[in-house]
Amino acid sequence: MSDYAQAVTEFYKKNLSNTSLDKSTLVGDCPFCPEKGMDGGSKLAVIVNPESFFLGFFRCLNRCVPGGFPLWYSSLAKLDPELTPGFDPDREYALRQTDYPVQSINQEIKSFQDNLTDTIIEHFGQSTIKKQVLSGLSIGYNGRYIVYPYFQEDGNCYTARCVNPDRAEDFFWHGDTGMKSEQFQIFNVQEIQRCENGALVLCEGEENLLTLKQMGLPGIAVPDSQLFEAIETNRFDFIRTLFIVVANNAESELRARALASRIGYKVRLLNWSAGLPRNYNLWQMARDKGSDFPASV
Numbered sequence: 001m002s003d004y005a006q007a008v009t010e011f012y013k014k015n016l017s018n019t020s021l022d023k024s025t026l027v028g029d030c031p032f033c034p035e036k037g038m039d040g041g042s043k044l045a046v047i048v049n050p051e052s053f054f055l056g057f058f059r060c061l062n063r064c065v066p067g068g069f070p071l072w073y074s075s076l077a078k079l080d081p082e083l084t085p086g087f088d089p090d091r092e093y094a095l096r097q098t099d100y101p102v103q104s105i106n107q108e109i110k111s112f113q114d115n116l117t118d119t120i121i122e123h124f125g126q127s128t129i130k131k132q133v134l135s136g137l138s139i140g141y142n143g144r145y146i147v148y149p150y151f152q153e154d155g156n157c158y159t160a161r162c163v164n165p166d167r168a169e170d171f172f173w174h175g176d177t178g179m180k181s182e183q184f185q186i187f188n189v190q191e192i193q194r195c196e197n198g199a200l201v202l203c204e205g206e207e208n209l210l211t212l213k214q215m216g217l218p219g220i221a222v223p224d225s226q227l228f229e230a231i232e233t234n235r236f237d238f239i240r241t242l243f244i245v246v247a248n249n250a251e252s253e254l255r256a257r258a259l260a261s262r263i264g265y266k267v268r269l270l271n272w273s274a275g276l277p278r279n280y281n282l283w284q285m286a287r288d289k290g291s292d293f294p295a296s297v
């Protein structure tokens with residue numbers, strides 16, 4: 001076992017109570033559930049397999065907080081970052097010079113969340129996605145369109161992409177006009193920071209990301225692979241491995257390859273097996289495979 005893998009395991013063992021090891025998963029009491037007002041009996045699971053790309057990734061099985069890697073754990077638990085495996089005092093974070101608007105649409109997003117109907121929940125359920133995942137990403141409904149809120153790095157939401165549940169090509173952007181430019185079109189962008197020193201998945205299409213979130217994996221999404229061209233690659237400076245998943249078509253695959261060559265060695269492209277229909281994606285695969293979906297990925 002590498003020194004890092006050992007340090008990671010010891011770090012979580014030291015900071016969690018009632019731990020037990022189940023294969024390559026360390027399980028302990030979730031320290032964050034009580035402060036979120038949730039049942040204290042729930043568990044936090046950490047991947048401690050030294051061979052895994054997701055070594056060090058923790059998540060609450062109750063989804064009380066978004067999961068992540070050791071530095072994110074430290075910041076949530078208010079521990080000293082210097083005592084966290086992987087901490088590097090010389091790291092310079094690319095500060096984004098962004099003047100965020102004064103007005104957010106956070107409140108509106110909450111009310112869209114309250115509007116989720118049984119039909120919409122069932123729409124996601126057909127692709128294995130449960131309500132907890134929708135709440136975790138603050139996804140809502142405006143009566144006609146699914147509302148995907150694009151929270152920014154400052155923790156506020158200024159824009160949302162509203163998509164017709166029956167016709168994905170029917171969509172519009174809601175919110176601040178200045179914040180609709182390409183560089184802000186990364187869904188769940190805050191996850192990049194939570195995955196420092198770890199791995200995450202970049203998906204084409206928000207709904208495809210949701211299937212992975214349901215499995216407990218970390219990730220981000222862009223509405224369409226056309227956006228890959230606009231992604232600033234220094235966002236991934238402190239990510240060890242970036243998986244990219246696009247729909248099954250030649251254009252998307254070309255764009256994924258172009259982004260991979262801009263970012264470099266840390267990217268792994270997920271390929272579809274031959275013979276699958278054009279534009280096949282994780283959402284459809286989840287629908288086809290149901291409870292066998294995780295094993296198929």
Ligand SMILES: [Zn+2]
Nearest residue numbers: 030033060064
């Ligand atoms: Zn929890």
